[in-house]
Amino acid sequence: MRGEIDEIDSELVRLFCRRMDTVRAVAQYKSEHGLPVFHPERERKVIEKVSARAGKEYGTGAGVLFQTIMDISKSYQHIQLSGERGARLRAQIGAALGSGATLPKKARVACQGVPGAYSHEAARQMFPSPDLSFCGQFEDVFEAVRSGECDYGVLPIENSSNGSVTRVYDLLRDYRLTICRSYKLPVNHCLLTSGETDLQKLTDIYSHEQGLGQCSQFLRQNPQLRVHIYRNTAAAAKFVADCGSATAAAIASEECARLYGLTVAARDFQNARQNFTRFICMSRELIIEPGANKISLSLTLPHTAGSLYRLISRFAAQSLNLTKLESRPLPDTDFEFLFYFDFEGSVREKPVLDLLCSLQEELGHFEFLGNYKG
Numbered sequence: 375m376r377g378e379i380d381e382i383d384s385e386l387v388r389l390f391c392r393r394m395d396t397v398r399a400v401a402q403y404k405s406e407h408g409l410p411v412f413h414p415e416r417e418r419k420v421i422e423k424v425s426a427r428a429g430k431e432y433g434t435g436a437g438v439l440f441q442t443i444m445d446i447s448k449s450y451q452h453i454q455l456s457g458e459r460g461a462r463l464r465a466q467i468g469a470a471l472g473s474g475a476t477l478p479k480k481a482r483v484a485c486q487g488v489p490g491a492y493s494h495e496a497a498r499q500m501f502p503s504p505d506l507s508f509c510g511q512f513e514d515v516f517e518a519v520r521s522g523e524c525d526y527g528v529l530p531i532e533n534s535s536n537g538s539v540t541r542v543y544d545l546l547r548d549y550r551l552t553i554c555r556s557y558k559l560p561v562n563h564c565l566l567t568s569g570e571t572d573l574q575k576l577t578d579i580y581s582h583e584q585g586l587g588q589c590s591q592f593l594r595q596n597p598q599l600r601v602h603i604y605r606n607t608a609a610a611a612k613f614v615a616d617c618g619s620a621t622a623a624a625i626a627s628e629e630c631a632r633l634y635g636l637t638v639a640a641r642d643f644q645n646a647r648q649n650f651t652r653f654i655c656m657s658r659e660l661i662i663e664p665g666a667n668k669i670s671l672s673l674t675l676p677h678t679a680g681s682l683y684r685l686i687s688r689f690a691a692q693s694l695n696l697t698k699l700e701s702r703p704l705p706d707t708d709f710e711f712l713f714y715f716d717f718e719g720s721v722r723e724k725p726v727l728d729l730l731c732s733l734q735e736e737l738g739h740f741e742f743l744g745n746y747k748g
């Protein structure tokens with residue numbers, strides 16, 4: 375029976391290739407006549423016809439099979455048509471690749487918080503000897519880079535247990551900066567007190583909302599604690615040190631205990647043993663370092679059935695691994711969303727560059743946020 379299946383498969387492959395050859399001619403025709411690649415009505419009819427022909431038993435399967443075939447067909451057509459597309463993005467990426475720029479060891483770097491903040495540690499990991507500026511808010515970091523006061527800005531973007539730092543996503547939309555590197559920092563929170571403290575007597579706890587979220591189990595087990603959201607974990611530690619109260623504690627790094635003279639009352643204090651925060655480094659100019667293996671995009675999609683599915687299928691058709699999909703509401707709209715995509719890939723590969731250039735031409739809003747080492 376395997377022999378028969380092999381025979382059928384080779385016949386299917388022959389027909390698939392013949393279909394794709396025809397699709398190439400269709401793409402040419404569409405290009406000459408300025409027609410869109412996607413023709414929803416035609417797809418609906420194809421699915422209807424093949425499902426009916428396959429009968430009750432196999433109709434659904436045939437529908438799925440032909441939807442996949444048509445997704446591959448569209449992806450191929452887009453690649454065929456991408457040669458002249460996206461000239462602006464092609465030029466921008468070409469210039470960045472041509473410049474061969476990399477991140478310097480020493481640079482003016484902005485990060486949020488005060489010394490001892492996790493952003494501080496991430497900045498040190500990305501730049502061995504940074505000239506650091508500490509900012510009060512995430513927005514100040516973006517502003518410092520935009521204005522040229524700093525060359526780079528280091529910001530947390532997501533945590534492995536508590537999810538996205540949504541404020542940073544929204545600022546990515548407002549400030550047209552690019553991502554030039556990312557770093558995954560292991561985050562092991564400590565409970566810090568000023569001096570030896572009886573934990574039963576604690577009344578107040580201070581941290582950034584991400585730190586509090588990552589330690590939510592402890593907070594649930596101790597409902598008597600008043601929770602205070604602070605701008606930053608290290609700023610919370612500094613506050614506890616400054617106030618010197620025996621009933622206050624902060625959730626912050628061990629480094630903060632050393633910097634602010636606090637006592638480590640508990641270590642590895644977060645819900646998840648494996649706890650990482652991913653930080654991104656922002657720059658004004660597009661920098662694509664050698665070995666860049668991750669790409670970030672933001673885009674909008676029309677509110678029509680299957681638009682997100684069709685977009686994702688174009689990544690699947692090129693075996694591109696999507697590592698993150700985030701959506702944020704667009705202010706002043708009736709539930710419109712901005713989608714953020716991260717995927718593994720390099721613009722040095724032509725099919726990837728072609729896909730990005732096609733998307734830039736096709737979508738109402740499309741932003742290439744960077745290709746960096748992830």
Ligand SMILES: O=C(O)C(=O)C[C@]1(C(=O)O)C=C[C@@H](O)C=C1
Binds near residue numbers: 414
């Ligand atoms: O018929 C077309 O217009 C095509 O481009 C071919 C095809 C297909 O592969 O069958 C591909 C994309 C369209 O959305 C519909 C059908």
